Amino acid sequence: MSVVPVSxxxxxxxxxxxxxxxAFVFKRNIxxxxxxxxxxxxxxxxxxxxxxxxxxxxxxxxxVFFVIVVAAAEAAVGLAIVITVYQNxxxxxxxxxxxxxx
Amino acid sequence: MPILNHLWIILSLPLAGAAINGLFGKNWAKIAVNxxxxxxxxxxxxxxxxxxxxxxxxxAGQVSFFRNYFNWIVAGSFKVDFALQMDHLTIVMLxxxxxxxxxxxxxxxxxxxxxxxxxxxxxYMNLFVFFMLxxxxxxxxxxxxxxxxxxxxCSYLLIGFWFLxxxxxxxxxxxxxxxxxxxxxxxxxxxxxxxxxxxxxxGTVFAKAANMPAESATQAGVLTWICLLxxxxxxxxxxQLPLYxxxxxxxxxxxxxxxxxxxxxMVTAGVYMVARMHPLFSRAPIAMFVVAAVGAVTxxxxxxxxxxxxxxxxxxxxxxxxxxxxxxxxxxxGAYAAGIFHLMTHAFFKGLxxxxxxxxxxxxxxxxxxxxxxxxxxxxxxxxxxxxIATLAIAGIPGFAxxxxxxxxxxxxxxxxxxxxxxxxxxxxxxGLTSFYMFRLIFLTFFGKERFDEHKAHVHESPKNMTVPLMxxxxxxxxxxxxxxxxxxxxxxYFEAFLHPVFAAYGVQSGIEQGASLAxxxxxxxxxxxxxxxxxxxxxxxxxVILAIIGLLVAWWFYIRRPDAPKKLAERMxxxxxxxxxxxxxxxxxxxxxIRPFLWISTNVLWHGVDERVxxxxxxxxxxxxxxxxxxxxxxxxxxARSYATWVVIGAVGFTVLMLGVWGMVx
Numbered sequence: 001m002s003v004v005p006v007s008x009x010x011x012x013x014x015x016x017x018x019x020x021x022x023a024f025v026f027k028r029n030i031x032x033x034x035x036x037x038x039x040x041x042x043x044x045x046x047x048x049x050x051x052x053x054x055x056x057x058x059x060x061x062x063x064v065f066f067v068i069v070v071a072a073a074e075a076a077v078g079l080a081i082v083i084t085v086y087q088n089x090x091x092x093x094x095x096x097x098x099x100x101x102x
Numbered sequence: 103m104p105i106l107n108h109l110w111i112i113l114s115l116p117l118a119g120a121a122i123n124g125l126f127g128k129n130w131a132k133i134a135v136n137x138x139x140x141x142x143x144x145x146x147x148x149x150x151x152x153x154x155x156x157x158x159x160x161x162a163g164q165v166s167f168f169r170n171y172f173n174w175i176v177a178g179s180f181k182v183d184f185a186l187q188m189d190h191l192t193i194v195m196l197x198x199x200x201x202x203x204x205x206x207x208x209x210x211x212x213x214x215x216x217x218x219x220x221x222x223x224x225x226y227m228n229l230f231v232f233f234m235l236x237x238x239x240x241x242x243x244x245x246x247x248x249x250x251x252x253x254x255x256c257s258y259l260l261i262g263f264w265f266l267x268x269x270x271x272x273x274x275x276x277x278x279x280x281x282x283x284x285x286x287x288x289x290x291x292x293x294x295x296x297x298x299x300x301x302x303x304x305g306t307v308f309a310k311a312a313n314m315p316a317e318s319a320t321q322a323g324v325l326t327w328i329c330l331l332x333x334x335x336x337x338x339x340x341x342q343l344p345l346y347x348x349x350x351x352x353x354x355x356x357x358x359x360x361x362x363x364x365x366x367x368m369v370t371a372g373v374y375m376v377a378r379m380h381p382l383f384s385r386a387p388i389a390m391f392v393v394a395a396v397g398a399v400t401x402x403x404x405x406x407x408x409x410x411x412x413x414x415x416x417x418x419x420x421x422x423x424x425x426x427x428x429x430x431x432x433x434x435x436g437a438y439a440a441g442i443f444h445l446m447t448h449a450f451f452k453g454l455x456x457x458x459x460x461x462x463x464x465x466x467x468x469x470x471x472x473x474x475x476x477x478x479x480x481x482x483x484x485x486x487x488x489x490x491i492a493t494l495a496i497a498g499i500p501g502f503a504x505x506x507x508x509x510x511x512x513x514x515x516x517x518x519x520x521x522x523x524x525x526x527x528x529x530x531x532x533x534g535l536t537s538f539y540m541f542r543l544i545f546l547t548f549f550g551k552e553r554f555d556e557h558k559a560h561v562h563e564s565p566k567n568m569t570v571p572l573m574x575x576x577x578x579x580x581x582x583x584x585x586x587x588x589x590x591x592x593x594x595x596y597f598e599a600f601l602h603p604v605f606a607a608y609g610v611q612s613g614i615e616q617g618a619s620l621a622x623x624x625x626x627x628x629x630x631x632x633x634x635x636x637x638x639x640x641x642x643x644x645x646x647v648i649l650a651i652i653g654l655l656v657a658w659w660f661y662i663r664r665p666d667a668p669k670k671l672a673e674r675m676x677x678x679x680x681x682x683x684x685x686x687x688x689x690x691x692x693x694x695x696x697i698r699p700f701l702w703i704s705t706n707v708l709w710h711g712v713d714e715r716v717x718x719x720x721x722x723x724x725x726x727x728x729x730x731x732x733x734x735x736x737x738x739x740x741x742x743a744r745s746y747a748t749w750v751v752i753g754a755v756g757f758t759v760l761m762l763g764v765w766g767m768v769x
Contacts, residue, residue, distance in 0.1 A: 021751055024747055024751070025744065025747050025748055025751055026744075028744070033747075094743045094744055095742065095744070097743060098740070098741035098742050098743070099741060100741055101739050101740055101741025101742075102736040102737065102739045102740075102741075
């Protein structure tokens, strides 16, 4: 069974990350933006895992665990914020959250 | 030797007194303020006596006692120590300063009894004593300058003691600013001194100067410049031409202040400084000539103004300027000892004159105009007699202190080294004028008709704490000059013999500075020694004495015999009279020449131009640039989360490009 080269994973990771960025910038729904952030995190995770496998090092795997933990905490806090925003604005449109400015 | 090894104790006593009274004395009873104020000065006086006793036990060859307490300023090769020294010159000054201060403090408890800010007065007075002692004891010129400025500060504070009175505030400022002009020269002099000798320490400087030849009388060298610049400071501090204008105005202060600061001690600091720097001055003939000329001209000039003044304190103020001129004349012709001698006797009789004038003012309920006095002789006999003794002393009547010292100065001006007939004549005429205006003061104040309203004035003799200092000073105004009595008979004078070690230590090889002072000894060496009786006869019938008596008689003629004569004379010589009455219009000339242009430049150029346009403009301009830039930049904070997201992405991309492309972090 032939080994899939590491560049394949990296290209996939880059594509996923790019999709996340595009969604992050252009989407208006907060939940969607949130998902875009998760997508970017997981794209990076994929790259870490691929490198860890390629070099036979554990560091990348440990990093991934940290990212997953942080992402879980972020999801908890982020979703709470999203609910509060919805209660206050009756909407999930990010454009409606714009009071903190000059 | 407990005190001599710790000379700083003498300084710290009045400083502690000033601190205690100034910080805590506000709500204290007078008796507590008195005990701190007088106590500290009397302790200082006693420690001075003890220090002198210990000094006399030193080995005979030791000219001065030096102690370094700590390094004050060290910057590269520039080093200033907090070092004090004591020699015979210091001893004379210490005695005069602490003794007269003590008497004036006691007197003030009576004179200032009804004034607000009683504690403040004593705190300032003690502070003054501290700075004056610093000036006198300092062993280097920078520390001396600290005392020099400190006494100026206290002078300012005390002239403006009644700070609700506009004229007092202005007089204080005038004193401070006028002396500051002189101090400008003094500071440059210090710099030049350090530049020349690489030291500011008196001992080092003098030792180096002693190896230098005397400069020529036609070309100014570096010593001449140092001396002239230092003398500029003395001109300001000791109220000589052309910076004397502040001293008459300084009479706005309380009278004890005039007695202590503006007659007995502070204004003589310049004379002390010249005497202290004698190794330099003696080697700078041009500077010496300037000192003598300024002194002689001032002695004459101020005496002429004093002739017509009507304010009792103003007469004494101009008289002080004139007498200070004598001291400089003495120093300028090389008779430093005579100058210092006159400083001492002057401290006694002029301090007494001011205190007695204060007693007169006190008796008259604040009146200072002599035209509204008269006939006070019977009503305030103690004041009258003490003031009369002081007048005899200042007029140079034989037997009283002023006679001896003035005689020595005139003697040196006429026959000593650097002597000149013009200097002698100026001094001589000034002596006659002095006698006239002083007896005029006495006759106007104490004799003749009573020209005041007895019911309103309620004339009364001053309390004991004021009259006793008067009597003590009167005693010294008589005997204070007797140290010099043998001089009259052609012998060596005790006072000069006492100061001789100081002035001989760094003498010029040819002995230029002692030429005048030890004239008697020189006479003996030369083999032409007139008999003591002849010398005495000459001294007692010399021109100064004759002129003093003529002054007395003229004053008597004008103000006792024919009281209407002065008015007629004033009518006849209207121009001269108005000129003198208006003090030669010097204040007006200064106002036109210096003050008004200066004010104009300050207002229009420095204030409206430099300050408002340049400085304020720069500061405001910088602020405006920051504000405008911030106004532009804050637009970024739109509140739109998607635009923030865009910025984050742009930042990340930009950073990546930077890392990969520009910094080349790709392997």
